Each structure stands twice: as C-alpha cells, then as structure tokens.
Amino acid sequence: MQILCKAADVPEDEPLRVELPDGHAVAVYRWEGAFFCTDDMCSHGEASLAEGYVENGEIMCPYHMGSFCIRTGEARAAPCSVDIVAYDVVEQGDELVIDR
Ligand code: FES
Structure with missing residues (x-):
C-alpha cells in the first residue's frame, strides 16, 4: 500500500x-x-493524463483527445486502443492509499 496524497x-x-x-x-x-x-502516462503517447480533463467518468488525453475510463483504465476513444492501469483507491483517515 502506498499513500498518494490527502483527499482534500x-x-x-x-x-x-x-x-x-x-x-x-x-x-x-x-x-x-x-x-x-490510473497511470498518468497515456498509452498512445508521451502525454500526462493529469493535464487532461474528466468527462462522464473518462479522462480525456490533452494531446489527441483519446480517452480512458477512470474506474477501469479501459481505452474508450481513438486514437487510444491500449488500456492503462487503474488502481483501487482506499480512504484512510484524510489520506488516499493505493495498492501498488
Ligand atoms: S498521446 Fe494521448 S491520445 Fe495521443
């Protein structure tokens, strides 16, 4: 288990x-x-997904507007076709933890 950050x-x-x-x-x-x-790196290129935006539970990549499900990491929109890794997040007190 690894601490990610404060939930806030x-x-x-x-x-x-x-x-x-x-x-x-x-x-x-x-x-x-x-x-x-999820992993931050897009599976299509050298883009940080954290620089994209979330819409309907999908993260939109800022480079070519492909998308992934934030719950499963599944590639949802072209040009993305390779899934990324998604992690289960657990709240421990005021901190967020993932199993990685
Ligand atoms: S780098 Fe993410 S869609 Fe191309």
Whole structure:
C-alpha cells in the first residue's frame, strides 16, 4: 500500500498528478464524490493524463483527445486502443492509499 496524497488535495473533476517514491506517476481523480487513480502516462503517447480533463467518468488525453475510463483504465476513444492501469483507491483517515 502506498499513500498518494490527502483527499482534500484532489479537486473535483480536475486530475492531480502524483509521483510515487519509485518515480512512477499516477493521476488521481475525484469524480461524483469518489476517488479513482490510473497511470498518468497515456498509452498512445508521451502525454500526462493529469493535464487532461474528466468527462462522464473518462479522462480525456490533452494531446489527441483519446480517452480512458477512470474506474477501469479501459481505452474508450481513438486514437487510444491500449488500456492503462487503474488502481483501487482506499480512504484512510484524510489520506488516499493505493495498492501498488
Ligand atoms: S498521446 Fe494521448 S491520445 Fe495521443
């Protein structure tokens, strides 16, 4: 288990990029009152998904507007076709934790 950040650090509908101690970056989302987490790097190119925006439970990549489900990491819109990793987020007190 790894601590991501404080729950209060994640704005509604605006992803937060978090770099883990091993250098791997993830994007954390607060959407409709729940928290989600995926890898930050788009599977189509060198884009940080945390610079995109969330719409209908999908993160829209800022480069070519492909999208992924923030709950499962499933690629939902072209040009993205390779899924990204999604992590279960657990709230522990005022902190968010993922199993990675
Ligand atoms: S880099 Fe993300 S859609 Fe192309």
